[in-house]
Amino acid sequence: MKPVIGLETHIELKTKSKMFCPCSADYFGKKPNTHTCPVCLGLPGALPVPNKTAIEWCVMLGMALNCDIPQFSKFDRKNYFYPDLPKGYQISQYAEPFCLKGSIKLDSGKTIGITRVHMEEDTGKLIHESIDGQDVTLIDFNRSGVPLVEIVTQPDFDNTKDVIDYLKKLQQIARYLDISNADMEKGDMRLEPNISLQKKGKTGLPNYKVEVKNINSFRFVEKSINYEIDRQTKILNEGKTPTQETRGWDENKQKTVTQRIKEESSDYRYFPEPDIPPVRWTELQITNYKLQIPELPDKKLHRFIKQYQLNDYDAEILTRETILADYFEETVTLGKKYGLTPKQIVNFIINRRVDPKNILPAKLIRRVISAGKTDEINDETLRKIIKKVLKENPKIAEDYKKGKTSVIQFAIGQAMYIIKKKIDTEFLKKLIIEELK
C-alpha cells in the first residue's frame, strides 16, 4: 500500500501590526489582552482594514513557490462559532486566493505541487485554568488577527523524508524572504498533514482522508505520519476503511487520537467579505514584487557550489541561513586581497563553528591567516588532550568554578606542551571553556 500525503501549513507573518488593525502583532509572551482594539476584539461597528505589507509578503511567498498570481483576488468570510473567534467568522480566502498552482522541488528530485497560498487571520487563544478550585477557560485576544499565510500542497508525498524536506525548505524560504521567523516552538509555523493509503494497483485518491491537526514540530509530523501509516494499514488489512476524521498527535501516548469525526465536510458558509474591496493587481505591481524577491536557497546553493568551487556539504551549511551566506561572501571578497581561497574560509567557518554575529569579517580574516601559520590538528585529538590536562590538573576546574578565569592560561600552556605544535590558541581556549562547562 502506498501512502498518499498532503500538507497544510500555516505560517505566521512577522509584520509590525496585525492583519486588519493597527495593534502590534508581536504578541508572544505579552500580558494577555494588551494587544487589542475594537477590530480584533470584534466589538460592534468595528471594520477590518487589510495590512498591505502582509498581502505583499503572501504574494512574494507564492512567487517563491512558483505560483501564479491571479490579477483579481478577494477575501471571504469563513463562518463558524468558537470562543477564540471574536467576530464569529474568520476573514480568509476561499474562491480566489492570492496565489495558485505552484511547485517546489525536493532533494529527492521529486516535485511537489502547491495547490494554493492564501492569506487569513489568526484566532485568539483559550487558556484552561483552575482558579480558586474552579475550572475556567480564559481567552487571550493578543493573537487574534495576527496575519497567517496558509500553504496547501497537492497529495503528492508518499514518504515522511520528503515531507520533512519540504517543510524545512518552506521554513527556509520564509526566513530568506524575511517574512516570518518560522519558529516552530513559538507557533509561527503549524503543520497539518492529511494521510491516507492507496491500495496497490489502484489509481486516483483513496476514498477517505485522515487529517492530523496543529502539529508544532517536524519530529511530531514524522511520528504522526508513521503512526497513521501503521494504524491505517492494520485497518485496511482487516478489510475495513479508516474513518474520515481529524486527529491530534499525543506526544505522551506516542499516538494520534481522534478529535473530530467528519461525516461531511464542515459547512463554513463562505461568502465574499463585504468590508474589504477585492484586490486587483496591475502588471507593474506583480513585476515589482518579483524584483523584490531575494536569491532563494536553491539558487544560492548552486551558485555557491559553482562560483566558489565548494562541495555540496559546505555549500548547504553556508546557505541554510542568509546571515551566514552573506557573511561568507563578504569575508571571501575581503579575503581575496590576502590571497585566501573561499575553501580556506569555509573550512574555518565550519570547523571553528564561527558565529557571524560575534566576529566581523575583517577579524575573521586575521584569524584565518594566523591559523594558516599554525598546524592543523583535528578537534577530536584536541578534545582528548584537553580532557587529559583537566584530569591531571583537577585544580584547574576548581579554580575556574570559583571565577579564577586566569587559570585557563595555565591550561592552554599545559595543552600546548602536549601538542608540541603551533596551533590557534583562540580556538584552543574556546574548546577548554566548553570542556569546563
Place this chain on the structure above:
Amino acid sequence: MSLNTISIKQAREGLSKKKFSSEELVNACLFEIKKGKSLNAFITVCEKEALEKARLSDKKIKEEVDLPLLGIPISLKDIYLTKGIKTTAGSRILEDYIPQYSATVVKNLEDAGAIIVGKTNCDAWAHGSSGENSDYGHTKNPWNEEYVPGGSSSGSAVSVAANMALSSTGTDTGGSIRLPASFCNVVGLKPTYGRVSRYGIVAMASSLDSIGHFTKNVDDSALMLSITAGKDPNDATTPDNKVDAYENYLNKGVKNIKIGIPKEYFLEGLDKRIKEKIKNSIKLLETQGANIEYISLPHTQYAVACYYIIQPAEVSSNLARYDRIRYGNDRSFFGDEAKRRIMLGTYVLSSGYYDAYYKKAMRVRTLVKKDFDNAFKKVDVIITPVSPTLPWKIGEKTSDPLAMYLSDIYTVTANLAGIPGLSVPIGFIDNLPVGMQILGPHFSEGKLFQAGKACEYA
C-alpha cells in the same frame, strides 16, 4: 416660531448674531423631547451632557470660534457607537452596552461642534420598515400617533419632524432613511455606498449599509453631508474621491436637467394618490426648465427578492459576534425579526444552496446596477416614489413580514446599486406625509441636492 422649529442654517445665523444661545436652543429641544414622550423617539436622552456642552458652545461662540455645527443640537440613531453613552442598536442584547469608542461620523459631527441630545429609537439591528421591531417599544408618527413613522431609523426621523433635534443621523440598508423621511415629512439622504464611513456603526448588511441623515430642508442635508463624507482610514470601503462642495449645487435650479421617470416604479401596487402627487411635482420641475424622459429599469421586479437574499446572508454573519462572551446579553435576547433573518441568511449561504440563492442574487444585483448605469447615460437624475403606500396603522403589517418587506420595493434598488437617493417631502394625503425619491449616479449627491431644492420651491 419656537426656537427648535428652525433649520440648522437659521440656527447658525441666530447663534452667531447672538439672537439666542445654544443653551436656549438645546433646552427647547429637550423640552420638546419631554413633551413628545409618547412618540417614543428616544432610547437615551443626554440632558446633562447636552446642556454642559451647550454652555461650552456659547462660550466658544462668544470667542468667535467658527465651526459649521457649533452649538447645534442633533440626535443619533442608537446604532451609532458613542464613547461612554449606552448604544443598544434597538436590541435588548446590548441593553447595557457602553462603547469604548465613537463612530467616525460621531467624531466628525462633534468636531464640527454638534451637540448630541440623545440616541434615537430604531428597529432592533435596523431590521424593519416601520419602527415596530424595536425592543424598546415602537415609535409613533408625529403627524398621527396611530400610524407608523417608517423604519428602521424611526426615532431619528421623528426627532427631526417633531423638532426634538435640528438634524439626526440614520442608516439606510434598504430604505431605512428614505422611508421614514417620507412618512414623517422630512428630508432624508442615503448617500452613495462608501461616501460616509461605516466605522463604529453597528453593521446590518455590510455591502448595503449607507450612512446618512435627516434634516428639515435640503440645504441642511448638504451641510451635514459636507461634514460626514470622505475617506476614513478605518473603513476600507470609503474611496479617495474628493468631497464635492455641495452648497454650490443648491441654487443652480433644474433648467435643462434631464430627469428620468422609470415606468417600472409606477405600476400596479402604487397608491394612485401618491402617483398623482409625484406627477404634479414632476410637472412643476418641468415648468422650471427640467426635461422629462420616460425610461425603463427592466430588472426592478427582481430587486426585492435579490435584496432579501443578500441582506439576510450578511446579517447572519454580522450578528454572529453577539455571543455574550465579551459583552452584551445572550442570544435568547434576539427578537423574532433578527432570528428570521439569521435563519434565512444561514440557509442561503449553506453549501448546496449557495449557488442557487446567494450567487444568483449577486448576479441579479449586477443587472440592477447595470440598469442604472445605462439609465444614467441618458438622464441626470431619476424620480420615483419612496413608498408604494402611505404610512400604515401601527400593528397593521406586523403579522405579515412579506407585506412589510414589499414596502421597500422602490428603495432597495439604490442599495443594491450603491447609488445615492434623496427623499424630499411633497405634501400630504389624508393628513399623512408623502415623499418623493430622487436617485442619481454614484457620488452625484450634489445633483440630488440641486433637484431636491427645486422641489422645495415647487
